[in-house]
Amino acid sequence: MLTTLKKTLKTCLLLLFVFSAASKAQLLDTSPDAPASVNSGSLLDSGNSSLATAALQSVLPAASAFALNAYIESPSTVVLNWEIEDGYYMYRKSLQFTELNGDSLDNPIIPAGIQIEDEFFGAVEVYYQRLLIRIPFDPDNTGDSISLQLTYQGCAEDNYCYPMQFKEISLEII
DSSP states (O other), X not given: OHHHHHHXXXXXXXXXXXXXXXXXXXXXXXXXXXXXXXXXXXXXXXXXXXXXXXXHHTOOOHHHHEEEEEEEEGGGEEEEEEEEOTTEEEESXXXXXXXXXOOOBOOOBOOOOEEEEETTTEEEEEEOXXXXXXXXXXXXXXXXXXXXXXXXXXXXXXXXXXXXXXXXXXXXXX
8 A cells, every 4th residue: 555655656746747847848759769858949947947958858768768679589488678778777566568469478587676765666676777578478379479568667867757658569479
């Protein structure tokens, strides 16, 4: 219960930060190819405006901060490999994997992360640099492809925490 309350508080604070920044500047473009930028015609003219501008400009779009590569390894294992940029990390507790067109997934093999003290969540496990997860599945129950919805969340250290990320992938089974 306390963990849920802390998570809700952090989400609310993140949304408050984002909406506050949005009223002063353009929100981050989260498309994979777009650089993070601030609208030059914004209302950032007061005393703390340069801090807000610098914070927003220095944060990468989520797809760049947590670059995902997914593939089938052997005939019965999905591999999810996130390359995590320096200065960024992903939360273990946010990781979720759902098969969209069946129920053939086995328990994911997730490596141990690094314990940190998060100001909102307390002691949490996170990943820096790289996260490689293997998810076994039953190929007899999947057909020619497997489709997954992935859920994950991460932060830019001392700067910005991203909202929960949702990504759908479909992999052909050869």
